[in-house]
Structures are given as structure tokens and as C-alpha cells.
Amino acid sequence: MRNLIVVACSVLFASLAWAEPLRIAEKQPATPDALKAEIEALKSSKVAWREIAWKSCLLDGLKESRAKNKPALLWVFIDRPIDDARC
Amino acid sequence: MFAGAAREAVFSNPSVIRRVNADFVPVALKAFLVINAPPNDEEGRLYREISRSAVAPQGICVVNSAGKVLAWTAIFDDDKSVLDFLDDASKRFAEYPDAEKPFAAERYMKYPSQKMEDVEDNGRILPVPEQHAAGTHCPGNPPMRKGTVLARILGRALDKDGKPVADTLRQEHYVEDRFHVPVAMQEALAKALKGAGSDRFRLADDLARLLVSHAFLGQLDVNPVSSMAGKGDLKQGEFWARKVVGADDKTVRVRIEGKSEAVGGSNDGPGGDQSVDGRIWQHEVKLTWEGIVDMKKDRATRLLLVARGSEKLQWGNKRIDLTGEADVTRLPLGHAIDLECDVRYGIIGEPVSAEEAGTAEEIALSGPARAQQVPEEARRQLSQMLGGQFMVFRDKVQDELKLSNDQQQKLTEQFGPYRQATMQLFEKIRDLKPEEREKELQEHRRKSDEKLSADVHVPSQ
Numbered sequence: 001m002r003n004l005i006v007v008a009c010s011v012l013f014a015s016l017a018w019a020e021p022l023r024i025a026e027k028q029p030a031t032p033d034a035l036k037a038e039i040e041a042l043k044s045s046k047v048a049w050r051e052i053a054w055k056s057c058l059l060d061g062l063k064e065s066r067a068k069n070k071p072a073l074l075w076v077f078i079d080r081p082i083d084d085a086r087c
Numbered sequence: 088m089f090a091g092a093a094r095e096a097v098f099s100n101p102s103v104i105r106r107v108n109a110d111f112v113p114v115a116l117k118a119f120l121v122i123n124a125p126p127n128d129e130e131g132r133l134y135r136e137i138s139r140s141a142v143a144p145q146g147i148c149v150v151n152s153a154g155k156v157l158a159w160t161a162i163f164d165d166d167k168s169v170l171d172f173l174d175d176a177s178k179r180f181a182e183y184p185d186a187e188k189p190f191a192a193e194r195y196m197k198y199p200s201q202k203m204e205d206v207e208d209n210g211r212i213l214p215v216p217e218q219h220a221a222g223t224h225c226p227g228n229p230p231m232r233k234g235t236v237l238a239r240i241l242g243r244a245l246d247k248d249g250k251p252v253a254d255t256l257r258q259e260h261y262v263e264d265r266f267h268v269p270v271a272m273q274e275a276l277a278k279a280l281k282g283a284g285s286d287r288f289r290l291a292d293d294l295a296r297l298l299v300s301h302a303f304l305g306q307l308d309v310n311p312v313s314s315m316a317g318k319g320d321l322k323q324g325e326f327w328a329r330k331v332v333g334a335d336d337k338t339v340r341v342r343i344e345g346k347s348e349a350v351g352g353s354n355d356g357p358g359g360d361q362s363v364d365g366r367i368w369q370h371e372v373k374l375t376w377e378g379i380v381d382m383k384k385d386r387a388t389r390l391l392l393v394a395r396g397s398e399k400l401q402w403g404n405k406r407i408d409l410t411g412e413a414d415v416t417r418l419p420l421g422h423a424i425d426l427e428c429d430v431r432y433g434i435i436g437e438p439v440s441a442e443e444a445g446t447a448e449e450i451a452l453s454g455p456a457r458a459q460q461v462p463e464e465a466r467r468q469l470s471q472m473l474g475g476q477f478m479v480f481r482d483k484v485q486d487e488l489k490l491s492n493d494q495q496q497k498l499t500e501q502f503g504p505y506r507q508a509t510m511q512l513f514e515k516i517r518d519l520k521p522e523e524r525e526k527e528l529q530e531h532r533r534k535s536d537e538k539l540s541a542d543v544h545v546p547s548q
Contacts, residue, residue: 029331032391035377035393039433040433042432043263046255049095049098049099054113054115055112055115058130058133058134059216061113062133062150062152062154065152070110070112071152071157071176072151072152074114074116075148077089077090077117077118077145078089078118085263086301086307087307
């Protein structure tokens with residue numbers, strides 16, 4: 001009888017698993033605060049390519065060029081690599 | 088590849104950083120603003136003047152305070168050449184700080200060994216407006232539809248102890264990216280949520296695909312979901328959602344869980360990537376996801392997602408050893424990658440701010456909208472003239488490749504320079520003999536093909 005119950009339970013659970021291919025995990029879900037903390041911990045505070053404060057506005061750049069008597073260095077690129085984008 | 092490689096090899100070099108910060112005003116411009124779709128106003132005329140002497144769709148340029156080009160280059164002979172280029176440009180600026188005296192734009196494909204013909208001053212002095220035209224946003228920061236969620240993703244490679252790899256320079260170790268969750272996707276989610284009540288429901292495929300297609304390490308070229316530079320496949324992208332509890336009376340919180348598996352790589356055989364610039368790559372990303380979306384009515388107000396899993400990435404080149412010379416000498420090809428490790432990703436999304444949002448009219452006048460207005464007929468003509476891989480600009484081909492909206496927009500942005508160069512060529516060869524015309528056309532096709540492989544995110548990026 002005990003074996004029969006085990007088999008029956010196995011079949012039952014197997015059929016449930018089949019009906020729901022991806023089950024919500026049994027563990028306690030992370031809270032929004034915990035998720036946010038985990039995500040923010042991934043961010044590096046010091047990244048070499050952020051050491052240059054690129055402007056994204058040509059007019060601002062030319063205005064500063066005049067004011068500081070410095071040439072403007074234009075990095076013309078297809079993507080958006082200056083702050084937080086993959087390129 | 089070019090932009091990522093330039094960021095790593097040129098603008099992360101401490102000597103270059105010091106020099107740029109001390110002696111230059113650094114401005115980063117998207118190529119399509121300068122070359123393809125500048126606004127039709129005084130500011131746009133400045134962009135056109137800068138692009139008049141451009142050596143390639145992407146590059147590094149120094150201009151004086153009047154927006155006149157002092158020098159352009161695409162790549163460098165070695166690390167020291169970067170500083171030499173900046174030195175030379177500084178000297179030219181001291182001589183020509185404004186538009187008072189005419190001067191030619193110096194141009195290099197590779198500085199200093201591959202100099203190109205100078206482009207003479209056209210004698211025009213363009214006004215530099217104090218601000219953008221009334222009723223428009225800065226072309227460098229085009230507006231988005233109110234309610235669009237701006238999602239920022241962080242990705243890390245983990246070491247054998249499960250800690251993030253210390254290097255944050257290379258994108259195969261550390262990546263930051265951003266993407267938008269359009270209002271329409273949020274409305275669809277709200278509708279599905281309403282229909283499901285308290286039952287769990289499957290997230291729409293387009294939203295699942297959007298999330299997974301940004302969770303990978305490495306440069307844009309190696310997107311394992313839908314690479315424009317090879318094969319990409321979302322083998323599994325199954326996300327489930329269930330209403331849990333409101334964060335407050337007006338907010339509905341949705342818990343998300345999912346699994347994803349993406350596998351991509353370079354094309355094989357004739358016409359594949361290998362026959363274009365020799366690149367070979369393979370990428371597999373397996374992730375388990377969890378997180379929440381807060382909804383208010385039919386809009387998402389917060390998105391928090393974490394994904395954990397493993398990743399394998401290899402990048403190389405059949406024709407060139409990518410481990411040899413300095414990276415600055417081969418920016419379009421990148422560096423060799425051989426990665427196999429556990430990874431972690433995090434996504435935080437919030438609606439765009441009032442400053443980032445624009446009216447329908449402002450959005451219609453923005454750069455991306457102008458770029459999208461390139462008619463299909465023009466793309467068909469160009470693909471017929473240049474053949475082969477230029478078919479990727481066609482709507483139908485982009486649909487078949489299942490390119491994302493972002494990818495389609497990037498391609499559209501890259502269309503202009505090829506159209507412009509081809510029109511110029513036809514103007515130039517108009518009066519030549521047929522055989523000379525064909526010879527010039529063949530050469531143009533060959534160069535365009537190489538450029539498309541190297542500079543553009545097409546069958547290679």
C-alpha cells in the first residue's frame with residue numbers, strides 16, 4: 001500500500017510538472033530591497049572609461065571650447081559608449 | 088566593435104585620459120547625427136561641415152571653436168600615436184582657433200602612417216547657435232514617449248569563488264547597458280495581468296526577448312539572441328508572472344521568474360562573416376531570472392530583475408592574430424576573447440523623467456525619427472547597387488533576421504553614409520567611359536563592403 005502511495009504521488013507530481021514547465025520556486029522570493037541591493041552591488045564605482053566626462057551636446061562643447069580656448073575632441077561613434085551603454 | 092574597442096584601447100589609457108581632460112573639451116556624438124540625419128537648422132549645418140571631411144562613418148576628430156575640423160583619424164599606429172595625434176591637433180588649434188584664417192582639414196585613416204588627402208576650407212563661416220532651435224531637444228539626447236521605461240542593466244563575469252571579476256575595462260568582464268521598455272509592451276503586460284487575476288501567466292514573448300537580448304557579456308557584435316553579425320537564437324525564454332501584493336493602494340506588484348538560454352555565433356560558409364572580415368565567434372548564455380514589476384494602471388513604474396547563470400564566449404579572427412599588436416591598431420576587429428564562467432546580471436528600470444520625455448511633435452523632429460524616415464525604396468536601390476550584405480538594410484531582410492527595434496534603428500542610422508558616398512560616386516563617374524565607370528563602381532563596392540563589415544553592426548556587429 002505504501003509503495004502504491006509513493007508511485008501515485010510520483011505520477012501526480014510528474015503530471016503537475018508537465019503541466020507547468022517552469023514552477024515558481026519554493027524558496028522565499030527576494031524582497032524589492034534585497035533585489036535592488038544585489039543589483040547595485042554589481043555596479044563598479046570606478047571604471048576607466050568614465051574618467052573622461054564626455055559631453056553629448058555639440059553646442060555645449062563649442063561654447064566651452066570658446067570659453068576655455070581649448071579644441072573640442074569629437075568622438076564620433078555609432079553606438080553610445082560614453083556612459084552606460086554597451087558598444 | 089569600433090566604439091567599444093576605442094573606449095577600451097584609446098579612452099581608458101591613463102595618459103590619454105589626463106591629456107584629454109587637461110587640454111580638450113571632450114564631446115561624444117552619435118554618427119548618424121553628424122553624417123546621416125543632422126537637423127535642418129544652424130546646428131545641423133555645423134554637423135554637415137564636420138562630416139564633410141570625415142574619413143569613415145566612425146572616427147576621432149578635433150575641431151576648433153567655430154566647429155571647423157582640424158584633424159580626423161579612424162585608427163592609430165600604436166598607443167603613442169594617440170598622444171601624438173592630440174599634440175598635433177593642439178598645435179593646429181593654436182594656429183587656427185577660430186574661423187578667421189582658412190585652413191584644410193587633415194585626415195588620416197591610420198595616424199600617422201596612412202594620411203589621406205586634405206579637405207580644403209570652403210570659406211564658409213557658420214554661426215554657432217547658443218541653444219537648440221525652439222521646440223526641439225538636443226539632438227544628442229532625443230526625447231522618448233512619456234511612460235517609456237528606461238532599463239539599465241549591469242552584468243559581471245564571476246571568478247571561481249563566485250565573486251565579480253575585478254577587471255571592469257573589458258566588456259566580457261563588466262558590462263553596462265540600457266534599453267527601453269516601450270509603452271505598448273507595458274500595456275500588454277497590464278492586460279495580461281488583468282486577465283490572469285491571481286493566477287500565474289506567461290510573459291509575452293516580445294518582453295521576454297527584450298530582457299534576454301540585453302543580458303550578455305561582450306561587445307554588441309556578440310548578441311547571442313539576434314546578432315546582425317551572425318546567427319542568434321533564443322532557445323529558451325520562458326518567463327512567468329503572478330500578481331503578489333500591492334506596494335501601496337494604487338500599485339500592483341507582479342513577481343517574475345524565468346529561464347533563458349541564448350546561443351549565437353558567426354555564420355559559416357560562403358557569404359558568412361568569415362568571408363567578410365574573418366571574425367569567428369560563439370556565445371552561449373544560460374540564465375535563471377527572478378524579480379518584480381510594479382504596475383500602476385497600464386504602466387510599469389519599477390522593474391527590478393536579477394539573473395544568474397553561466398556564459399561561454401569566444402571571439403577571434405581567422406585572418407588576423409588578435410593577440411599581437413596594440414589594440415589601437417585594429418580597433419574595428421577587437422581583441423581575442425575566451426571566456427567560460429558564471430555570471431550575474433541586474434536590471435533596474437524606471438519611467439523616463441519629464442526632461443527625457445517629449446511631445447509627439449518633438450519626437451517626430453528628433454534624430455532617430457529622421458533616420459527612420461529613410462524610405463524603403465532608397466534602401467532597395469542601394470542594396471541593388473552595392474549588392475551582397477547591403478540587403479540587410481531592407482525591411483524584409485531585417486524582419487527575417489528578427490532584428491530588435493534597437494538593432495533596426497542602429498542599421499538605419501548607418502545607412503546614410505553609404506547612400507551619400509554612393510551618390511557622390513555616381514556624380515563623379517557620370518562622364519567616364521563605361522569600362523572606367525564599371526572599374527570605379529567595382530572598387531566602390533569592394534570598399535563599401537569592407538566598411539560595412541568593419542564599421543557597421545551588420546553581419547559583423
